[in-house]
Amino acid sequence: MITLHHCPQTRSMRTLWLLHEMEASFQLRSYPFDRTLREPGFLTLSPAGRVPALEIDGERMFETGAITEYLCERFSPERLGRMPGTPERMSWLVWLHFAETVSQHTAALTQQHVALYEDSMRSPIVMKLEAARLVKCYDAIEARLEDPLGARDYLLSGGFSAADISVAQAVYMARHFARTDGHPALSAWYERVTDRESFAAALPKGDGIYAQDFYAPWPVE
Incomplete structure (x- = not known):
């Protein structure tokens, strides 16, 4: 199960677009761009209080670049990703x-x-x-x-x-x-x-x- 924690018009839109492009099954939790992201519950997902935060198979991720690399390696290594050892x-x-x-x-x-x-x-x-x-x-x-x-x-x-x-x-x-x-x-x-x-x-x-x-x-x- 994948859950994306997202604020509209922020970096998490990058992850949302990627998940839609992959046609992945996921849940979306949207937040206002305010102090909600600083609340203790959210900080357990993203310690700097930023989006995106991603929950996947019981693990938690933050930082868009890391999330993109992981999702591509796991779900789209040849189309959306370029894996180690490949020319690009x-x-x-x-x-x-x-x-x-x-x-x-x-x-x-x-x-x-x-x-x-x-x-x-x-x-x-x-x-x-x-x-x-x-x-x-x-x-x-x-x-x-x-x-x-x-x-x-x-x-x-x-x-x-x-x-x-x-x-x-x-x-x-x-x-x-x-x-x-x-x-x-x-x-x-x-x-x-x-x-x-x-x-x-x-x-x-x-x-x-x-x-x-x-x-x-x-x-x-």
């Missing part, structure tokens, strides 16, 4: 974990734009700096997809994988703060990978963290 293993690991690089900048911007309620607590410098860092991440994805040896439809030449799920979910979040204009290969790839039933199934069914589709750096000049 190194690239799969790199891009799988690059998603967290994107997410850390998005998390900083979420704090600035959403979590901090008082304008006096916000930093225009941090907002602009982190948004610029997201664009640098887009540059890296663009360069990968526009490989000199031939443009790729997916991050790996071998086809769609959990690396695409992880990075595309991170870009889904990042697009609230940095537009993908000027990155045609990334934009085409993003439309391609999110045009899947598994992605639609992972989208929020109600309110998520973000009340706006896009948050410009503050104050708007």
Whole structure:
């Protein structure tokens, strides 16, 4: 039995998308993005009070990268995963974990734009700096997809994988703060990978963290 502990529009969406793509049987427990995650009961699942947390066969896991690696090894080693010893293993690991690089900048911007309620607590410098860092991440994805040896439809030449799920979910979040204009290969790839039933199934069914589709750096000049 698999139980995913999830907050809409957070990193746990990455795991939710993956489970739907695998057509795995699982239970979903959704939480508001608030102090509920700091309660003692939840901290037994994820000691830092973060999502995702995964219960599987009596064991508990946290950290999206570790969860993705484990689920792929167990349930989809050849399609969504790339196992040790295979030619694309190194690239799969790199891009799988690059998603967290994107997410850390998005998390900083979420704090600035959403979590901090008082304008006096916000930093225009941090907002602009982190948004610029997201664009640098887009540059890296663009360069990968526009490989000199031939443009790729997916991050790996071998086809769609959990690396695409992880990075595309991170870009889904990042697009609230940095537009993908000027990155045609990334934009085409993003439309391609999110045009899947598994992605639609992972989208929020109600309110998520973000009340706006896009948050410009503050104050708007």
